[in-house]
Amino acid sequence: MQGLTSLLDRIHAEEQARQTEATRFVIEHKMKIALAPRKWNELKRQWQETCVKLNASGGNFRYDERSPDEVAVVRLNSEGVVIGRVVLTFYLDIPVIICDISLHRQDRIGFRPIADDIVWTLNGANQPHTVIVEYPFGVLSGLKF
Secondary structure (H helix, E strand, O other), rough: OOHHHHHHHHHHHHHHHHHHHHHHHHHHHHHHHHHHHHHHHHHHHHHHHHHHHHOOOOEEEEEEEEOOEEEEEEEEEOOEEEEEEEEOOOOOOOOEEEEEOOOOEEEEEEEEEEOOEEHHHHHHHEOOHHHHHHHHHHHHHHOOO
8 A cells, every 4th residue: 555655646746746847837938928029129129229330330231120020130242232131030929039041040039037037048048138139240240159
């Protein structure tokens, strides 16, 4: 009988752990959904400002807001011809920003809740906010991320 009680205790403990994890996931997801739109809008503003700053220093970038959920950061050559483009699309349901760099490369900017704010991730690894702001410009300039 002792073996049966021990088995039932283990089953109960595992069920409790699964329930706790499911609850944590739901709470974190609700936090991401609540915070992500504001963070997305902040990023769009910062990407646009970074284009202006870089262009004032001799860069040749263009910021195109295609829709509220999609922007492109474009690099131009001296004749104004597009030589690179990063398309960034925000998906609230997940939430994630998909970064289309080429036909063969897609990166993901994600959100991880910490306390009452979020931490940025790039392809699953935590990143400081400055890296996320500089990311499309770095990719277009040939930097490795």
